[in-house]
Amino acid sequence: MFPFSAIVGQDDMKQALMIAAVDRSIGGVLLFGDRGTGKSTAIRALASLLPKMRAVTGCPYSEDPEFSHCDPCVCPKRKSRLVPVPVVDLPLGVTEDRVVGALDIERALVHGEKAFDPGLLARANRGFLYIDEVNLLEDHIVDLLLDVAASGENLVEREGLSVRHPARFVLVGSGNPEEGELRPQLIDRFGLAVEVVTSKDVKGRVEVIRRRDAYERDPAGFAKKWSRADGRLRRRIVKARERLDDLEPGDEILAKSAEICMALGTDGSRGELTLMRAARAFAALADDEAVTLEHLRQVAPMALSHRLRRDPLDESSAGTRVERVIERVL
Amino acid sequence: MAGAAPLPSSDADLVRLLLAINPDGLGGVCLRGLSGPERDAWVQGLVKALPEGTPWIKVPINVGQDRLLGGLDFAATMAAGKPVFARGLLEAADGGVLNLAMAERVDAATAAIVAQALDQRVVRVERDGIADTRAARFGIVAFDEGLEDDERLPEVLAERVAFRLDAAALADAGDVAAIRRAVGSARSRLAEVAAPPAIIEALVGTALGFGIDSVRAELLALEAARTIAAWQGLREVDEAAAAAAARLVYAWRATRMPAEATDEEQHNEEEEPPDEDDDETRASNEDELPDDVIVDAVRAALPDGLLEALAGDPGPRRAASGGRSESRTKSRRRGRPIGVKASTDLAGSRLNLLATLKAAAPWQTLRRREPAASSKRLALRKEDLHVTRFEDNVETATIFLVDASGSQAAQRLAEVKGAIELLLADCYVRRDHVALIAFRRDAAETLLPPTRALARVKRSLAALPGGGATPLATGLDRARELATSVTRHGRVPVIVLLTDGRANVARDGSTGSEAASDDALKAARLLRAEGFRTLLVDTSRRPRPRARELAAAMGANYVPLPFADAAKISATVMSNVA
Numbered sequence: 001m002f003p004f005s006a007i008v009g010q011d012d013m014k015q016a017l018m019i020a021a022v023d024r025s026i027g028g029v030l031l032f033g034d035r036g037t038g039k040s041t042a043i044r045a046l047a048s049l050l051p052k053m054r055a056v057t058g059c060p061y062s063e064d065p066e067f068s069h070c071d072p073c074v075c076p077k078r079k080s081r082l083v084p085v086p087v088v089d090l091p092l093g094v095t096e097d098r099v100v101g102a103l104d105i106e107r108a109l110v111h112g113e114k115a116f117d118p119g120l121l122a123r124a125n126r127g128f129l130y131i132d133e134v135n136l137l138e139d140h141i142v143d144l145l146l147d148v149a150a151s152g153e154n155l156v157e158r159e160g161l162s163v164r165h166p167a168r169f170v171l172v173g174s175g176n177p178e179e180g181e182l183r184p185q186l187i188d189r190f191g192l193a194v195e196v197v198t199s200k201d202v203k204g205r206v207e208v209i210r211r212r213d214a215y216e217r218d219p220a221g222f223a224k225k226w227s228r229a230d231g232r233l234r235r236r237i238v239k240a241r242e243r244l245d246d247l248e249p250g251d252e253i254l255a256k257s258a259e260i261c262m263a264l265g266t267d268g269s270r271g272e273l274t275l276m277r278a279a280r281a282f283a284a285l286a287d288d289e290a291v292t293l294e295h296l297r298q299v300a301p302m303a304l305s306h307r308l309r310r311d312p313l314d315e316s317s318a319g320t321r322v323e324r325v326i327e328r329v330l
Numbered sequence: 331m332a333g334a335a336p337l338p339s340s341d342a343d344l345v346r347l348l349l350a351i352n353p354d355g356l357g358g359v360c361l362r363g364l365s366g367p368e369r370d371a372w373v374q375g376l377v378k379a380l381p382e383g384t385p386w387i388k389v390p391i392n393v394g395q396d397r398l399l400g401g402l403d404f405a406a407t408m409a410a411g412k413p414v415f416a417r418g419l420l421e422a423a424d425g426g427v428l429n430l431a432m433a434e435r436v437d438a439a440t441a442a443i444v445a446q447a448l449d450q451r452v453v454r455v456e457r458d459g460i461a462d463t464r465a466a467r468f469g470i471v472a473f474d475e476g477l478e479d480d481e482r483l484p485e486v487l488a489e490r491v492a493f494r495l496d497a498a499a500l501a502d503a504g505d506v507a508a509i510r511r512a513v514g515s516a517r518s519r520l521a522e523v524a525a526p527p528a529i530i531e532a533l534v535g536t537a538l539g540f541g542i543d544s545v546r547a548e549l550l551a552l553e554a555a556r557t558i559a560a561w562q563g564l565r566e567v568d569e570a571a572a573a574a575a576a577r578l579v580y581a582w583r584a585t586r587m588p589a590e591a592t593d594e595e596q597h598n599e600e601e602e603p604p605d606e607d608d609d610e611t612r613a614s615n616e617d618e619l620p621d622d623v624i625v626d627a628v629r630a631a632l633p634d635g636l637l638e639a640l641a642g643d644p645g646p647r648r649a650a651s652g653g654r655s656e657s658r659t660k661s662r663r664r665g666r667p668i669g670v671k672a673s674t675d676l677a678g679s680r681l682n683l684l685a686t687l688k689a690a691a692p693w694q695t696l697r698r699r700e701p702a703a704s705s706k707r708l709a710l711r712k713e714d715l716h717v718t719r720f721e722d723n724v725e726t727a728t729i730f731l732v733d734a735s736g737s738q739a740a741q742r743l744a745e746v747k748g749a750i751e752l753l754l755a756d757c758y759v760r761r762d763h764v765a766l767i768a769f770r771r772d773a774a775e776t777l778l779p780p781t782r783a784l785a786r787v788k789r790s791l792a793a794l795p796g797g798g799a800t801p802l803a804t805g806l807d808r809a810r811e812l813a814t815s816v817t818r819h820g821r822v823p824v825i826v827l828l829t830d831g832r833a834n835v836a837r838d839g840s841t842g843s844e845a846a847s848d849d850a851l852k853a854a855r856l857l858r859a860e861g862f863r864t865l866l867v868d869t870s871r872r873p874r875p876r877a878r879e880l881a882a883a884m885g886a887n888y889v890p891l892p893f894a895d896a897a898k899i900s901a902t903v904m905s906n907v908a
Contacts, residue, residue: 035489036544040449091454092443093395097684098456105459105684108691109708110412117459133442159688198543205534206527209548213525 002215003222004045005229007038008208009199015282016192016302017046018233020170022240022281026274027191028171030134030182030306037196038208039174040132046172047087049230051238053126055083060118061125061165062086069153069166086127088120088169092136099144103159116163121154124169134173135182142186145171149189191274192299193306195319240284247280249291256296256329263325266307275303293330300326335512335562337574342372342500344558345493345578347509350379351516352557353427353469356492357448357550360433360483362474363497372500373471376427379509381517385426385468387419391435395457398443402458402683411708413687415460420444420453423468433483434476441484444470448490458684473497480779492550494582512561520560525552525567532569536576541585551579672716685716726824727763727780727816728753731809733829733869734770735800742869743796746828750791753826754784763821765812766790769805771798772839776808780816799841802833803849806857806884813862824863827886830870831877847876851883858885865889 007014016029031039055062057079063070065080090099101119108114120129129145131137148154154167171189175182187193199205215222249257254276261271278299283291305318338344345359361369377386389398400418407414420428420443428444430436436444447453453466470491474483482488530552537548554575555567564571672689690710697709730750734743750766757764763780764787777790806827813823833846837853857864864886868877873890881888 034543035486036546038545089454091456092439092446093399094456095458097459098461102459103688103691105687105691106412109687109694112691112695114692120456132446136439136442160692198545200538202531202535202538205538205545205548206531208545209530209534209552210527212545212549213530213552217521 001048001223002041002045002212003226003230004042004049005233006211006215006222006226007042007045008211009201009204010038010042010196012194012302013039013042013196015285016194017042017172018049018237018285019278019281019299020172020192021046021050021237022284023244023277024170026277026281028128028173028189030172030187030190030193031174031196032176032193033196034198035176037198039196043128043130043172043174044087044089046128047084049234049237050085050087051234052082053085054080055126056080061122061167062127063166064126069168086123086125087172088124088127088129090120090129090131090137090141092133094120094141096141096144099141100148100154100156100158101163101165102156103161114160116156116161118165119154121148121167121169122165125165125167127169128172129169131171131173132175134175134186136175142183146185146189187306188270190306192278192302194302195305236285236287239287240281243284243287244280247283247291249276249280253279253291253293253296256293259329260296260300260325261304263329264304264308264322266304271304271307275300278303297326297330335516337558337562340501341578342495344574345495346372346376346379347513347561348554348557348578349427349469349471349493350376350509350513351561352520352553353380354425354451354467355520355553356469356557358427358468358470358472358491359493359495360472360474360488360491361495361497361500362476362482364475364477365473366497368500369473369497372495373429376471379513380426381510381514385423386429387423387426387468388429388431389419391432393419393440395439395443398440399453399455399457400464401460402687404683407683407687408708408710413459415462417464418453418455420447420466420468421464424465426468428468428470430470430472430487433472433474433487434481436484436487438484438486441486445486445490448487489544489546492554492579516557516561519563520557523556523559523565523567525556529555529567529569529572533572533576537580540580540583540587542580542583547579547583551575554579672713682716682718686710686714689716690714725763725821727765727821728757729765729767729780729809729812729816729823729825731805731825731827731829732766732768732794733800733802733805733827734768734794734796734798736770736797743794746869747791747794750828751788754787757784763816765816767805767808767812768794769801769808770796772801772804772835774801774805774808776812779812780819780821799835800829800833800846801835801839802829802831802846802880803837803853804835805829806850806853807837810853810857810860810862813857813860822863824865825857825886826865826867827884828867828869829877829880831866831868831874831880832870850880854880854883854886858883 004014004017013031016031020026020029029043031043033039053062054065056065056068056073056075059068059070059073059075061070062083063073063075068075098119099121101122102117104113104115104117131145148167149169149171152166152168154163154165156163156165173186173190199208211222257272257275257279261275264271266272275296279291279295282299283295286295288295301319301322305322308318308321338347348356349359361372363369377384380386396418398418398420400416400421403414403416406416430444447466447468448470451465451467452463455462455464470487472483472487472491476482483491488494533551533555534548537551542548551572552567552575555572558571558574559565559567562571687708690708693711693714694709697711700709730753732746732750754764763782764778764784765776765780766778766787767774767776769775777794778787781787809825809827813825816823832843833850834843835841836845837849864884866877866881866884866886866888868874868881868888868890870877877890878888880886
């Protein structure tokens with residue numbers, strides 16, 4: 001795995017992923033833009049940055065021993081252990097039965113038992129579900145994901161099985177808008193969105209190639225070289241999580257968030273809530289004392305630009321529109 | 331460095347040699363052009379140069395995802411009485427070459443799956459109750475037999491292969507088998523070849539100069555340079571190896587000439603604060619020479635016509651929008667599976683093994699007790715059989731033909747743009763492709779060939795200027811040509827004409843409303859003769875008989891919208907087209 005801290009530039013992309021790792025309630029991250037900009041690399045690298053979590057031993061959904069959503073929990077609850085936070089890759093060509101889980105066919109045929117074989121949604125519980133080439137995902141799989149992402153649980157009623165299990169995951173997607181647009185319902189599931197563009201700076205690109213080359217030639221050695229930097233980032237995430245509760249945004253921040261969202265005409269309160277939470281996580285990551293307007297300014301484009309309704313006569317990009325409003329309001 | 335092996339003199343031979351040494355590192359090659367003895371001979375030569383027993387896996391155009399990724403093995407599953415996995419073609423190609431036939435028609439889903447395997451060097455299978463990750467390190471040899479400019483290897487694959495060769499220019503290199511052993515020893519040296527910083531900087535600078543955006547191209551060029559060095563027995567990539575690699579990898583990717591870029595670069599460097607560490611400063615001083623050498627190498631490899639075309643290109647605009655994706659292949663999508671159903675009639679359908687097994691599973695204990703049953707074999711009954719249902723989704727391509735002439739007042743044009751924007755949302759829901767043609771002054775211009783990237787439609791719409799005369803007939807002709815091409819691609823075209831029906835430029839370019847109107851009516855009748863579905867939205871302030879007449883000649887639904895706003899146009903169009 002290419003280390004997160006070894007990724008050159010692309011600060012917005014890295015920042016968005018870190019924010020999502022600090023506060024899961026923000027919702028996922030959508031990365032879209034040019035090919036070959038390291039979108040998938042960054043998301044896969046995120047896995048090793050995340051601090052481990054405590055999970056019930058043997059639980060197919062990695063539930064928290066303190067608070068299990070399984071009803072009833074059938075695992076012998078006595079033991080738990082630290083496990084890596086799952087970052088589950090939804091590969092192209094995935095079939096529905098593997099996403100939601102299905103009858104365990106081998107046990108059914110060989111032993112005549114009716115058993116549930118959990119799918120990727122079960123594995124992604126409490127972690128991240130990553131969809132590469134999100135625009136190419138089949139519509140019926142998208143429907144499934146939207147349903148589960150909204151309710152936080154996966155309800156399986158098929159092949160004579162009736163299973164309900166927790167599936168609370170953060171959706172992370174990457175894609176190229178040239179391949180076709182995303183459904184608005186799917187875009188709405190992503191808390192933050194970042195447009196990733198190729199750097200035209202020679203020095204930056206040279207560094208990208210050098211590190212990539214070093215990694216290809218000696219993956220283990222390269223990972224070791226960057227493990228300290230990754231460790232620092234990990235500690236920052238842990239510390240930021242602890243500090244979230246202390247950072248209650250003041251009235252001014254809330255008022256300005258509302259004003260920005262109103263000026264941009266984003267629907268519903270989701271935009272406001274995401275903006276506020278992202279600003280708080282950003283402040284926590286920066287180890288600042290309070291949430292300030294500067295934090296709001298920094299995260300507003302990634303929290304809001306994908307929520308704008310299209311104005312056919314406005315030719316400027318969503319990002320520019322957000323920045324314009326921010327200049328006016330703040 | 332002693333005894334450096336000479337490089338083959340022709341590009342075709344050099345590419346073949348490099349692929350034989352390092353197929354997965356280099357991603358592969360796109361062989362563009364029709365099949366012929368030259369291509370066959372070249373491929374045979376590659377097979378002979380690859381180490382003995384290297385997999386060579388052919389992928390037919392209609393390959394299913396189950397074969398590509400792997401899935402349940404029907405015969406083995408039935409014999410064993412439990413699920414048995416059959417490995418897919420990607421896994422079978424591990425360590426060798428995946429050969430894509432008719433690569434210009436590969437659909438987007440297949441291309442993306444192959445691209446994902448090329449990136450990750452493994453194939454992840456999550457299908458039919460199987461979850462597994464298997465090694466899949468391979469290079470591709472793509473036969474791209476597209477004739478038209480818009481028929482070509484999908485961009486996701488094109489950007490992951492190092493090379494492209496003209497299939498007609500290939501040749502038999504004679505006794506390639508002799509180099510097999512040398513290929514083997516070059517392979518063993520490959521991991522040891524180092525790339526000096528100056529070389530990396532020169533390769534990056536060259537790529538940017540030629541308007542190549544993706545970092546992947548630079549990585550492939552570096553890998554090609556290292557492969558060349560390995561063949562020559564060098565421990566370090568030298569200037570000549572880098573120049574040869576850049577020529578092969580960059581020339582066909584170039585989107586502009588480097589002259590203007592060098593200015594930009596120097597400009598950048600001047601702006602850069604001088605606080606870089608010594609190491610880097612030295613490196614960038616050293617890179618001046620190889621940079622020039624490499625640029626010259628690429629320039630020499632560009633075909634003449636392309637050179638002029640690139641020089642005429644106003645700037646890196648094309649590159650900024652993601653390379654050559656505007657001419658991405660549009661392949662026909664086949665039906666996609668939408669579910670399974672029980673069926674005792676298997677004729678013409680595809681058996682769904684997983685569903686069949688699931689239906690049979692609960693009964694196995696009972697059925698095994700029956701006297702005739704074998705204890706091991708699966709007892710399947712006719713009523714267990716399930717088939718996959720496919721939705722043969724014939725796709726629609728909506729062609730917007732927009733009158734952008736002066737008779738459309740500026741505000742009116744803005745409303746028309748608004749209406750199209752709204753329609754795009756509906757097109758999105760129906761997964762339509764959308765194309766945009768505008769006519770004004772003396773010409774009709776296809777602003778956008780059929781695409782699903784609605785963001786691009788919006789962009790070109792926003793940039794559409796208005797004003798000038800009305801060459802209606804030329805616009806209609808252009809729409810007819812595009813609709814014909816859409817049909818060729820297996821889609822159903824729908825033409826939406828937004829105009830006030832007033833024409834004043836005839837086909838031959840002469841002005842005068844009489845001849846122009848005559849020509850428009852003729853062009854309209856041709857549309858009807860072809861049987862295209864059409865809709866005319868009359869955008870004039872007051873509905874005019876002229877537009878109605880035109881609609882009749884086209885066989886179009888006529889919608890007068892004197893005072894309509896965008897939402898109303900959208901609603902009307904949808905009810906007429908859907």
